[in-house]
Amino acid sequence: MDTLIAQLQRQFRDYTISLYHQGFLDDQFTELKKLQDECSPDFVAEVVTLFFEDCEKLISNMARALDQTGNVDFKLVGSSVHQLKGSSSSVGAKRVKGLCITLKECCDTQNYEGCVRCLQQVDIEYKTLKAKLQDLFNLEQQIVQAGGRIPQVDI
Amino acid sequence: MAEVLRPEMLDISNDTSSLASPELLHVLAVDDSMVDRKFIERLLRVSSCKVTVVDSATRALQYLGLDGENSSVGFEDLKINLIMTDYSMPGMTGYELLKKIKESSAFREIPVVIMSSENILPRIDRCLEEGAEDFLLKPVKLADVKRLRDSLMKAEERAFKNIMHKRELEANDIYSQLKRAKI
Numbered sequence: 129m130d131t132l133i134a135q136l137q138r139q140f141r142d143y144t145i146s147l148y149h150q151g152f153l154d155d156q157f158t159e160l161k162k163l164q165d166e167c168s169p170d171f172v173a174e175v176v177t178l179f180f181e182d183c184e185k186l187i188s189n190m191a192r193a194l195d196q197t198g199n200v201d202f203k204l205v206g207s208s209v210h211q212l213k214g215s216s217s218s219v220g221a222k223r224v225k226g227l228c229i230t231l232k233e234c235c236d237t238q239n240y241e242g243c244v245r246c247l248q249q250v251d252i253e254y255k256t257l258k259a260k261l262q263d264l265f266n267l268e269q270q271i272v273q274a275g276g277r278i279p280q281v282d283i
Numbered sequence: 284m285a286e287v288l289r290p291e292m293l294d295i296s297n298d299t300s301s302l303a304s305p306e307l308l309h310v311l312a313v314d315d316s317m318v319d320r321k322f323i324e325r326l327l328r329v330s331s332c333k334v335t336v337v338d339s340a341t342r343a344l345q346y347l348g349l350d351g352e353n354s355s356v357g358f359e360d361l362k363i364n365l366i367m368t369d370y371s372m373p374g375m376t377g378y379e380l381l382k383k384i385k386e387s388s389a390f391r392e393i394p395v396v397i398m399s400s401e402n403i404l405p406r407i408d409r410c411l412e413e414g415a416e417d418f419l420l421k422p423v424k425l426a427d428v429k430r431l432r433d434s435l436m437k438a439e440e441r442a443f444k445n446i447m448h449k450r451e452l453e454a455n456d457i458y459s460q461l462k463r464a465k466i
Contacts, residue, residue, distance in 0.1 A: 156422050159422070159424060159425065160322075162425060163322075163325045163326060163329050163425070165329075168325065171325055174321065175318060175321050175322060175325075178317050178318045178321055179318050181317075182316075182317065182318055210371070211316060213400070214316055214318075214319065214400050214421065215316055215318035215319065217400060217421065217422055218316070218318050218319050218322050218421065218422045219318060219322075
């Protein structure tokens with residue numbers, strides 16, 4: 129019979145793998161995990177927190193710019209999405225990054241409708257990722273609290 | 284009878300290495316993205332580097348004392364072994380920062396690495412032509428930093444060995460002269 133720790137560890141492993149397979153995360157997230165150790169045990173959580181703050185700020189900037197109907201500053205939207213693409217790439221947020229690429233294209237062609245639609249998707253996507261990573265971190269905490277070690281997951 | 288000066292007794296100064304401290308590279312990292320700053324700082328610390336991170340090229344120049352506000356007085360002791368800068372930054376770009384560093388007599392020898400999320404060949408060429416040590420595509424990997432560090436340490440080691448060898452030759456030369464003079 130499985131101990132609680134073993135069950136939690138299996139859950140953690142399965143959930144992690146699913147996040148990669150469903151395209152939420154890519155290799156870069158693995159690179160982030162490599163940088164976490166006893167000296168910096170919350171590194172990944174800290175970086176993704178900064179990332180989600182970035183998302184909120186940049187999406188809000190872009191929404192405001194797109195709100196100026198008839199006088200949309202596409203350059204501003206373009207530079208904001210470039211920044212967001214950069215940070216999503218740095219944390220391994222694969223889907224968010226993909227949507228940023230699409231949004232950049234809409235911006236470059238000054239496709240207003242496309243920009244609005246895409247920005248909405250970016251907003252939904254980052255919030256989805258945020259919730260999923262929160263679940264993952266919760267699982268980690270449960271394992272540690274139960275006295276177990278967080279397994280290394282090879283993708 | 285006068286003591287013969289042997290080469291081993293000549294004082295060979297310890298300050299032949301420009302490393303911040305033995306085995307520790309001091310890196311100045313420049314990036315306007317908070318996420319990337321946190322990331323590169325950790326990447327460098329994990330790679331046993333001393334790190335200073337700033338959020339703009341202007342601040343980097345201030346740190347180096349190249350912003351015209353200060354003379355170079357007090358900055359001679361600043362030992363930076365490597366500068367890593369993002370390319371696209373508001374205000375001054377990484378490319379412009381690279382040029383300013385290469386124009387400065389105090390810092391032009393410091394290797395400058397440019398980081399960019401965009402793989403644009405003319406951009407890469409321009410940076411290398413201007414004297415960039417390397418051009419890294421973001422997101423930067425642990426392996427990239429390790430490679431950089433190893434190549435810089437090897438260059439330091441070579442430079443150190445060259446200096447030591449030169450001093451040995453000089454010392455031997457003096458010793459032979461003294462011997463001939465039968466002191």
